Amino acid sequence: MKTQESEPSGQTHGHPNPVPPAKSGGRKRHWSEPLRNHTAVLLLIVLVIAGSFLSDVFLTPRNILNILWAVSLLGIVALGQTVLLLTARFDMSVAGVVGLAGIVTVLAQINGFGLYASIAFGLGSGVLVGLCNGALVLATGANPFLVTLGVNLLVYSLALSLTESKTLSATIPEFTVLGRGQLFGFLHYSVILFIALALILEFALRRTILGRTIYVSGLNEVAGGLSGLRIQITKMSAFVLCSTLAALTGIIMTSRTTSTVASAGFGMEFDSIIAAVLGGTSLFGGRGGTLRTIVGVVVLGVMNNLLVLLNVPSEAQQIAKGLVFLAVVLADSALRRS
């Protein structure tokens, strides 16, 4: 029991060891263990080396900054998804929330609310959906995949009705700073926000009681030895966090493109899970962290970037993405068994 609780703490920061120390301490490690634990880092190195040979613009500072700007949005969604995955649950409604939050923000602006108030409305819509998801999953014990898939449909339909299926444009000019603004003229705010959130969440996960309870609730809630109530509140917070970060993403995306539609977040539900699991967070809960998700997200971003830079035909791009998805899921299952 003790091993499970101590798992998240006591490890070096950036590279949490997914294997409980008390277990692995007495046994000789298999040679392939570091390989399996850092799949994303290895994949990133391979991609970067290959990319630098195949394209002469790939390693330019501008391209690297472009990649970071491109992935920062998916990245923020993936951070929330990571925390929820640690509790062995996940959220398919993030796709709908990305659309809804942008629409709520723009609608607030159209109705005369100020910049900060409109953003608060957008974030608030995410909090509400998160509470719904959490309440439904925790009260009924139903499969979180299916519950949040259902909620996603409701959220999407709500967003469609709010917009009457039209594209809505932001009305406050300063709003675009969030998505397009750059620090020192080259580093986008959304990139800084993504990295900062990853650091804060990693710290909270490893150094606070709430964070450690998140790991425990994913590993084995009964053996956690904690009161049922605290576990419930912890899981609820994870749902709310995930949905709120999706809402934040929707708001930044709207700021970046100045307009939004209900389907703006389509695909992000799967991509965020792929990024998190690729980074090394387990689909089965209790293992992983948000710093790892940065690597997972960057791998996806580098892959997408290279596919365009190398002018790979779109049909073949689907194959590459499908293969990565399969490899990630199979590797995660294999790790769990070992």
Next chain:
Amino acid sequence: MSMKQLSVRLVLCAAFASLSAPAFAQGPTICMVHNNADHPSITAVAKGMTDEAANFGAEITFLDPAFDPVKQVAMIEDCISRKANVIVVNAVDPAAVVPAITKAKEAGIYVIMQNADTTPEGKAFTEAFIGSQSFDQGYAVGLMIVKALNGTGKVAVVTGKTGQTDTVNRTAGMEAAFKDSGATIELIAVQPADWSKDKALTVMQDILTRFPQIDAVFGHDDPMALGALEAIKAQGREAEVKVFGVNGNKEACAAIKSGEMYGTALQLSYLVGVYTVRAAYDLNQGRLISKTILAPTAPVTPDTVAQWESQCW
């Protein structure tokens, strides 16, 4: 079998009973299966249908499969069991709808294809195609590009979802226009952005990184063209790259007016909706209708934007 016949009779009785109430005003019941309702073009089509339905006493049910070909088939089958007089389909996948529309034809229901047609084999089971054809839209954009570049230059395309009818045909139409006008235009990149403005921004950013000289970019719809424009502006290359789209969205027409965008192929979507209801009415009255009813595509450029602005949606 007999149960089925009985239920068919019951429904027919009910239909006749309801028919007698508003006397002659009863129009056809129409089941409209979109490809994805979340698009301004579809909103305009739906508005045209709803407005015209009021004139003909038609009743319309709108169904939205959100680009899911499997869902679309299920929805067509749902329309068959509702015993609609006319089913209108905007195909997500031209081939995937064939079994479902065959079933509809066998059940004695008229099928009209709207905006995205089915395959040549599937056409045997449909009464008409109504819409602006995506090939023609691509062709119109191709001609605008040839004119804007004086017949020579490098062009990139930011496409819709891979494999979809509109995606395939808009690129093909553009290439045909290049060929027919004898232009020496080099197609340097064709990359998907899945109809998403944000993805178009990212993809265009990468295309700009890769190619130091791009004369024009064709976004398969206006939101993607505007997304690409954002990337171009972020890199300060708006003087170099001319941006083209398809649709005729209000935002795009405004961008053309202000000189940020160079052209769009305006789909007169409202008219497509109007034509659809008229055709459905005629079919239901047993009249013959034309196999192909095309709504015009208008090239909107800085020269013509004043003329078409009021039609942008």
